[in-house]
Amino acid sequence: MDNSEIIIFDLLVVGLVEFFRPDTQDQIPKYPYPDLLRRACNTLALKMSAIPYPSTLEGLLTLLEKPLQTWYPLVIPQEFDSEYGLIYDRALSEEASQYFYEQLLKRAQLPEFASVKVQQIALENFQFLRLLDKLQQAYEKDAERAQTEYVLLRRFLIEHHYTTLEQLRNKFSKTSYISIDDVGGLYEDCKENDACWCCDRCGPLIEKHGHLRGIKPSVCNDHRKNLSHVRRISWKRGLCRLKFGIHWRVCLPGIPEIRLFDALTQLHKQQPEYLCEVQLWPGIDRYDLQLRFGDGSVWAVDIKDYRNPYDLALQLKPIFGEGDLHYDESFYVIPNYRLHQRQDYIEILREEATELPKSTHLFSDIAFEERVIDKIMLLSKRK
Ligand SMILES: [Zn+2]
Structure with a gap:
């Protein structure tokens, strides 16, 4: 694969991240383009032949919304699904956000010329990883407390899309390894005139031209203001919301985890003899x-x-099981709505996840819960 072409793709994505930086959410950004975007576009302009390179910003934005496979003249990394565009509704598309947060930031593969603004986004993202690292070190000597504080922090970030300093003080004044400032650093201030909206299913929403949009449309895409899961947060002094990267990387993936944990905890409360313990993270x-x-x-x-089982298959590895983490059975569990979006989801995963042992089960969350209930029934009959 031509590596210099992948670099152009990375420049383009990082340039667009800067161009659509969330703090400019309500204004369409204007010239001049960020430097990286300009460089990537110059290369594109030279390579495009079948379709002419657009002569206006409007034309460029329209082109970037189209599925890449229909026009993009260079190599597209396999981690990016080319059935999608780089932007959607005049913001970074879900696919491009995923590529930025899951590929470029995770592997610390930012192009070296990334601007201060993009470095800042990367830094915000590393704030959580630094905390995680600190807790993992503490775990070596003080496992129980480190574990309790990790669960407290993680659950707080998943359940408090908006917070205040007062709430942070109440929750984190007695923790040993996490300070109020540590957690506060994962949030950003809401401005007094900002419209603050929140979805119970996918977190803080952005208002654009009177419409609300979520961070990841494939997870949740109906945000009419009269729906019961869509709430307006009234502004008060000190109100802050999760930073975009923390929302994307920590909060959103945690929502189905907490949902399943809460359902299993209910089962544990009903049948503690058979389902003795459910431990989170x-x-x-x-x-x-x-x-x-x-x-x-x-x-x-x-x-x-x-969204895409082929992307997920690349991530699936045997689940770590040393020491206290030992297990007899292992499961990868997929939220049920993904199987509605794509009926052959589990079959594709099974076929494509080549690094996964055959003994690891693949289930939807609903099927997994049923499997747990079956196990409880079996144990209760044996008695
Ligand atoms: Zn939502």
């Missing part, structure tokens, strides 16, 4: 859930919410 997030049953068996679960 054991070993500071080595996997998502650990279930202990009355017969001594242990199940390990990781929940993954990807």
